[in-house]
Amino acid sequence: MKDLMGMMKKAQEFQQRAQEMQAEAAAHVVEGTAGAGMVTVTMTAKGDLQGVKFDPSLLKPEEAEILEDLIVAAHADARRKGEEFLQKKMGEMTEGLPIPPGMKFPF
Numbered sequence: 001m002k003d004l005m006g007m008m009k010k011a012q013e014f015q016q017r018a019q020e021m022q023a024e025a026a027a028h029v030v031e032g033t034a035g036a037g038m039v040t041v042t043m044t045a046k047g048d049l050q051g052v053k054f055d056p057s058l059l060k061p062e063e064a065e066i067l068e069d070l071i072v073a074a075h076a077d078a079r080r081k082g083e084e085f086l087q088k089k090m091g092e093m094t095e096g097l098p099i100p101p102g103m104k105f106p107f
Contacts, residue, residue, distance in 0.1 A: 017093045021086075022046070028085055032078025039070035045082035049075070 028045040038058060042050040052074075058067045 014093070021089050021093055024089065025082070025086055028082075030078050030081040030085065032074045032076065032081060034070040034073035034077060035066075039067070039074045041071065041074040041078045043075070043078045043082060045085040047079065047082060 025045040026048070029042060029050060030045055032041045032043070033039065035055075035058075038055040040053045042052075044050065052071060054067060054070070057063075058070070
């Protein structure tokens with residue numbers, strides 16, 4: 001019975017740390033760039049888009065498709081950085097716990 005109580009306590013601690021990590025991810029801002037810095041996307045590590053900036057030279061009508069592609073690429077770059085941040089935090093949070101490698105949590 002003592003082990004069960006210990007497991008429950010660990011589960012509660014883990015849940016608290018997971019909630020703290022979610023709040024930190026919502027506050028942590030990452031930037032993704034594309035086109036050698038011509039397009040920059042800013043978003044939270046949780047995935048909420050904050051803003052898009054682009055070089056004014058891309059505003060030519062004949063460059064519209066390039067701008068669209070660069071925005072998508074910059075968003076992908078920012079998303080990757082946000083995921084790296086979350087993986088790092090999750091690794092810190094679960095260090096020492098008997099969790100199978102590669103297990104993903106619903107974040």
